[in-house]
Amino acid sequence: MFSKILVxxxxxLNNIATEKAVNELNISSAEYVKYCDDAxxxxxxxxxxxxxxxxxxxxxxxxxxxxxxxxxxGEQLISExxxxxxxxxxxxFSIDDRPHKIKKLLHDYGIEGYVVKHRNTSSELKxxxxxxxxxxxxxxxxxxEHALQDKTTSEIDDYDIQLLTQLSLGIPQENMEAKFKxxxxxxxxxxxxEKRIAKLKDYFHANNTIHLIAIAKDMGLV
Amino acid sequence: MFSKILVxxxxxLNNIATEKAVNELNISSAEYVKYCDDAxxxxxxxxxxxxxxxxxxxxxxxxxxxxxxxxxxGEQLISExxxxxxxxxxxxFSIDDRPHKIKKLLHDYGIEGYVVKHRNTSSELKxxxxxxxxxxxxxxxxxxEHALQDKTTSEIDDYDIQLLTQLSLGIPQENMEAKFKxxxxxxxxxxxxEKRIAKLKDYFHANNTIHLIAIAKDMGLV
DNA sequence: CAATCCCTTACGGGAAACCGTAACGCATAA
DNA sequence: TTATGCGTTACGGTTTCCCGTAAGGGATTG
Numbered sequence: 001m002f003s004k005i006l007v008x009x010x011x012x013l014n015n016i017a018t019e020k021a022v023n024e025l026n027i028s029s030a031e032y033v034k035y036c037d038d039a040x041x042x043x044x045x046x047x048x049x050x051x052x053x054x055x056x057x058x059x060x061x062x063x064x065x066x067x068x069x070x071x072x073x074g075e076q077l078i079s080e081x082x083x084x085x086x087x088x089x090x091x092x093f094s095i096d097d098r099p100h101k102i103k104k105l106l107h108d109y110g111i112e113g114y115v116v117k118h119r120n121t122s123s124e125l126k127x128x129x130x131x132x133x134x135x136x137x138x139x140x141x142x143x144x145e146h147a148l149q150d151k152t153t154s155e156i157d158d159y160d161i162q163l164l165t166q167l168s169l170g171i172p173q174e175n176m177e178a179k180f181k182x183x184x185x186x187x188x189x190x191x192x193x194e195k196r197i198a199k200l201k202d203y204f205h206a207n208n209t210i211h212l213i214a215i216a217k218d219m220g221l222v
Numbered sequence: 223m224f225s226k227i228l229v230x231x232x233x234x235l236n237n238i239a240t241e242k243a244v245n246e247l248n249i250s251s252a253e254y255v256k257y258c259d260d261a262x263x264x265x266x267x268x269x270x271x272x273x274x275x276x277x278x279x280x281x282x283x284x285x286x287x288x289x290x291x292x293x294x295x296g297e298q299l300i301s302e303x304x305x306x307x308x309x310x311x312x313x314x315f316s317i318d319d320r321p322h323k324i325k326k327l328l329h330d331y332g333i334e335g336y337v338v339k340h341r342n343t344s345s346e347l348k349x350x351x352x353x354x355x356x357x358x359x360x361x362x363x364x365x366x367e368h369a370l371q372d373k374t375t376s377e378i379d380d381y382d383i384q385l386l387t388q389l390s391l392g393i394p395q396e397n398m399e400a401k402f403k404x405x406x407x408x409x410x411x412x413x414x415x416e417k418r419i420a421k422l423k424d425y426f427h428a429n430n431t432i433h434l435i436a437i438a439k440d441m442g443l444v
Numbered sequence: 445c446a447a448t449c450c451c452t453t454a455c456g457g458g459a460a461a462c463c464g465t466a467a468c469g470c471a472t473a474a
Numbered sequence: 475t476t477a478t479g480c481g482t483t484a485c486g487g488t489t490t491c492c493c494g495t496a497a498g499g500g501a502t503t504g
Binding site: 172173174194195197198208209 | 489490491492493
Binding site for chain 1: 285440
């Protein structure tokens with residue numbers, strides 16, 4: 001079993017309960033932090049002392065408070081960790097069960113586990129740690145396993161996300177061509193952009209662009 | 223101190239940690255449920271047995287699962303509880319720190335406390351229970367006290383919310399007059415609706431209606 | 445080399461949204 | 475009673491969006 005793990009979650013309740021779950025496994029050392037920046041510092045310190053962490057369990061959403069923070073989300077933390085500590089195993093631990101978010105973490109960063117906070121989190125978390133320790137397979141909460149097969153989101157690419165994002169930020173379709181040129185996104189003609197928006201509306205059965213953006217917001221695409 | 227309280231939260235971790243906090247107070251009986259429907263059942267049963275609960279601590283967001291649920295959110299639960307058990311004290315216990323949500327619960331339902339799940343939840347929850355037990359004042363987490371003074375949302379009325387909601391559901395401005403007549407909402411002329419949308423865009427500094435709806439979604443207004 | 449396919453781009457007509465102006469209805473005040 | 479103010483409603487012109495058609499430019503194929 002892992003001998004040294006790090007848990008990052010800004011909500012103290014989660015750390016309290018996670019600690020209880022972790023203590024029921026045979027893990028000799030577990031540390032808990034409430035800020036992403038602190039997580040990175042701990043990882044660096046342990047690396048320097050030649051006693052590195054073996055597993056990071058991290059929440060995805062961290063609320064801002066009075067402290068200045070360089071890393072403000074679990075996703076940013078995961079991205080940094082993957083670059084600086086490629087051997088460290090990662091389990092994401094979140095209330096978010098939206099397929100798009102989950103797939104992104106699994107595919108883009110190749111994390112080893114995704115545990116959804118729900119009614120049986122405690123036992124799931126233990127199973128996840130054991131599975132990841134085994135090293136053979138990833139652990140995904142049963143309630144979101146279907147997310148991986150979900151093709152609704154796999155057919156939506158980065159271009160679509162960019163488009164939806166700019167729309168949600170108030171860029172009118174009229175100015176989108178200029179905006180995309182500014183951002184070096186191609187294709188960027190008014191016509192193609194129009195067609196792509198129409199395709200998205202069709203895909204999500206949206207009555208109009210407002211509806212489309214509302215749906216995208218609900219799905220967590222933007 | 224309270225002798226009998228009920229805690230409703232669908233995430234087991236929260237119940238585990240809440241239990242720990244509650245045990246540090248002098249409360250002789252505390253029960254924990256993961257479904258809103260169960261909460262209502264427990265309250266009814268205790269009432270019938272002439273041993274009613276004195277305090278309800280409830281989360282606001284409950285995820286759906288395989289079980290059929292009549293009450294699907296903490297807000298609905300609070301609404302029912304206020305009708306059926308007017309003497310029961312209520313503390314809402316949520317990760318949601320958006321002013322609009324908090325004000326709604328405090329004003330529309332007159333709940334006795336609002337604790338935001340954050341980095342010091344455990345001690346805040348204890349303080350909240352003690353304050354509500356005192357019976358003289360309400361408890362609001364310090365980090366959202368400013369929400370009560372926030373006038374951004376107090377100037378947005380139910381009519382605005384209805385309008386934003388229908389827009390986000392894909393009703394085009396063109397058909398809004400008919401929709402509002404169907405819903406018996408007045409005023410409902412095309413012209414007034416146009417003007418109100420323009421006012422909202424102005425208020426939130428939205429470039430266009432899409433942007434407006436994105437902002438409303440972010441603020442939790444719809 | 446020409447033929448075909450697919451994606452991108454261009455354009456134009458019609459619908460919806462946007463915005464200013466003005467009339468109407470109703471309440472309060474003179 | 476008339477005057478004033480405010481919110482609602484009505485209308486028309488301009489802009490933006492929507493949607494169909496068609497032309498342009500590579501890549502692949504015969």
